[in-house]
Amino acid sequence: MFELTNYDETKVKNYELLLKQLEALISDEDNEIANLANASALLNQFLDKVNWVGFYLWTNDELVLGPFQGLPACVRIGYGRGVCGTAVKEGKTQRISDVHQFPGHIACDAASKSEIVVPLYKDGTIYGVLDIDSPIIDRFDETDQKYLEKFANLVESSL
Template identity: 70%
Template sequence: MFQVKAYSGNKQEDYQLLLKQLKALLDGETDETALLSNASALLKQFLDEVNWVGFYVWKNEELVLGPFQGLPACTRIAYGKGVCGTAVKERTTQRIADVHQFPGHIACDAASNSEIVVPIFANGDIYGVLDIDSPITDRFDEFDQKYLEEFVTIIEEHLK
């Protein structure tokens, strides 16, 4: 079933292994809390130089904190507010090199300096977002974005 990965030192191979591990974790599971919990734990174990990995779920016209790994976080985020709310409003991934330069950034963890947020869709509608913070400025590149979007696509295939 699931194995803890060994890093190969090749970013592409590592991400491809991560995606295989995600598919194994989600195989046959239908509970969305369980899916998102294991996905956040897997990413926290896989990614280096990150301090928060988790999900916000779209409920009643706002993002509500879902399964995550890291310090306590903001519980609710309004549409269009912060990086997460902007990802929902624009329906696109937000890759922010320096969160302190992002207008309206919501600082849940003062140690965060960069962030990537990938919107999640179910049946064409917004479901929520994958949010990852790092204490390193400019931590996430185009390569990370590509594979994290693929990671979310796999999750979307398991949502109702």
Template identity: 65%
Template sequence: MFHTEEYKGSRADNYELLIRQLHALLDGESDSIANLSNASSLLNQFLDTINWVGFYLYKGDELVLGPFQGLPACVRIPLSRGVCGKAASDKATVRVANVHEFPGHIACDAASQSEIVIPMIKNGELVGVLDIDSPVLERFDELDQQYLEKFVDALVSHL
């Protein structure tokens, strides 16, 4: 049975523990929705000062809301709009210190101040994005980006 160990190390050590927990949580499970649900829950309990964490899945020519933790969210996002659309269309992480300065930002939650979006790529193809919002300006730094990208790589290996 999966259990949460306490995060008592450095931020990098804690992220490494998080990724090990993700692998343990998803090991042997092949259902993508179940795995995305548990991944969003794991991130929600691990990350502080966030107000939304979840996934948008690439379907057709747009992103469609997937498993998440937080307030109700926008259901469909064109690849031409917002931070999620930019990360998906560029297949590259987008880290925004102040969402109010990002052209075309989609405000699903007025409390959000900063955001990071990591594309989920499997075999060179876009699967979706991990989207994390915070009510704190400049919440996400280079270390967060580095380890959240590793988290997404680990997750995609289970999808």
């Protein structure tokens, strides 16, 4: 049985625990939507100072809203548009300290001030993105990026 544990260690140890929890959640499940839903709920429970955690899925040459935690969000995001579309276009994580300084930022929630978006791949092809918003400027650092990319890699293994 999966059990949530309190996160009261160092940031790195907390992330290591998070990865083990994700692995336990997805290891025996092959339904992609169920795994994405649990992954977004787990991240939302784990991360502090965030106001949106979720996935956009690549469908018919655009990103379409998938499982998430937070306020209602933009449903469709075009290739190269906003932080999420840029992550798909460039094929790499976008860690944005201040979204209001990002050219073409799409403001789904006016409270969001920083964002990190990690592209997801299935069989070498874009699958979607993991998107996390924060109401705090410069919320995400290199440690967050490193471990959120590892988190995304584990999610990819369940797709």
